[in-house]
Amino acid sequence: MISYWMGPPPVRRPPLPGPASFDVAIVGAGFTGLWTAYYLISADPSVRVAVLESEYAGFGASGRNGGWCSALLPSSVPTLARRYGRAPAVALQRAMNATVDEVGRVCAAEGISCDFHKGGTVVVARSPAQVSRAAEAVASSASFGFDDLTLLTAAEAAARLRATSVLGGVFTPHCAAIQPASLVRGLASVVSAKGVSVYEGTPVTALRPGAAETPFGTVRAPVVVRATEGYTASLPGYGRAVAPIYSLMVATPPLPASTWAEIGLADRETFSDFRHLIIYGQRTADGRLAFGGRGAPYHFGSSVSPSFDREPAVFRALRETLGTLFPVLGALPEITHSWGGPLGVTRDWTASVGLDRASGLGWAGGYVGDGVGTSNLAGRTLADLILGHDSDLVRLPWVGHRSRRWEPEPLRWLGINAALRATASADAAEARSGRPTRLAALVERLTGH
Incomplete structure (x- = not known):
C-alpha cells in the first residue's frame, strides 16, 4: 500500500508486448501523462498515443499527494512577473484559477468519481x-x-x-478537495477506453529523439513526452534536471x-x-x-x-x-x-511545459508539490503544442521555460538539506519570538520565492 488513497496495489495492465510505433509516446502514467493523453485523444481520436509506466497508473505523486486540486504555482505571481513581465504572469495565474473548474468539468463529463468538492x-x-x-x-x-x-x-x-x-x-475559493488516486485511476480508465495504449510495468530506460527505450523493445514516435516529475533523475542525462x-x-x-x-x-x-x-x-x-x-x-x-x-x-x-x-x-x-x-523540484522552483520541435521531445513538470491542478493545465498545453493549435495556452509564459540544472553532488545534497534545516529553524525561531527571521528571508531568496 503506497498511500491511504491508493489502498492495495491494483492489478496491472499488461506491459508493452514488444517494439512498437505511435504518433506520441508519453513516459509516465501520472496526472501529467494521463491529462496529456486525454486532451490529445479528445481533440483528435485518430492520434495513436501510448503511455509507458514503470509501475502502475498513479504510483508516483499522483496517487500519494494531499488531494488539493488548487490554483497554486510553485513560484509566486510577483516572482513570475519579475521573470516574464506583469501581463504574462497574470495570464498564467488566471489560467490556473480556471483549471480547478476544468478538472471538475472533466470529472463530471467522464463520470470520474473522486470526491471532487470545491470548498476553497x-x-x-x-x-x-x-x-x-x-x-x-x-x-x-x-x-x-x-x-x-x-x-x-x-x-x-x-x-x-x-x-x-x-x-x-x-x-x-480556487481549490477543490479530491481523492487523488480515484482521479488518476479514473483518467487511466477513460483514456484506455478512448483508444490510448496504457502499458504498465514498462520502465523507460532512455529517451532520445523519436524513441523511448524499454526492456521490451523500442517505442518509436515523432513526439516523446517526459512526464516523470520526481522520478526524472533516474533517466540517463536528466540526473540534475529535477531534485x-x-x-x-x-x-x-x-x-x-x-x-x-x-x-x-x-x-x-x-x-x-x-x-x-x-x-x-x-x-x-x-x-x-x-x-x-x-x-x-x-x-x-x-x-x-x-x-x-x-x-x-x-x-x-x-x-x-x-x-x-x-x-x-x-x-x-x-x-x-x-x-x-x-x-x-527544479533549481529555480519553476514549473514548465514545452515541446522542442527539432527533436520532438516534450516535457512538463517541476510542480514542487502543486501538481494536481498544474498538471491539467500542462496536459492541455502539451496537447495544443503537439497538435499545432495556436491557442492562448501555448502563449503562456511557462511554455518553453528551461530551468538551469542543479549543482553536482555533494553540493546538491549539502545545499538542499541545509535549506530544509534552515526553514525548520526559522519556524522554531518565529514560534518563540513571534517575529519574522532573517533566516527565512534568506531561504526564500535562495529558492526563488
Missing part, C-alpha cells in the same frame, strides 16, 4: 509574523488585480478552521461529527498555515483528517527508494503538529495510515 483553501495565521505574511499575501494579490484572496479576521478564520492560536488568515524532495502524510480514522464540530472544515476546505516548512491537510469525504508536510531529507544523488517513503521522525512530528493544532485529537492523535513519496 483556508490558510491560518498563528503568530504575529504569520499575520504579517497573510496581509502581505492579500495586498500582493490585489496589486495584480486579483480580488478573490480574502484577508480573514481571527473570528472569520476560526469559523472555517478551529485550530489553536488562530489570529487571522486568508481564504481563496526529488520527499513529502510525507498521515491519516486519522474517520472522526465523529462531534470532533469535526471542534475542528471545522464544514465545507471541506483544504487547509494550511503561514509557517515556512509547508504543512497541508483536508477533510476527506469519509470523514478522516489527511495531513502532510515537508521535512524529510533529500537523498544523495537524487536517489529515490521505497525505503525513503517512511521517516518515523517525520511521521511523529506530523502527529505532534496535529495534536498541537487540534487538541481534541489528543497530544499524539491516532493514525491509521502513513506514507510518503517524492515530488519534483
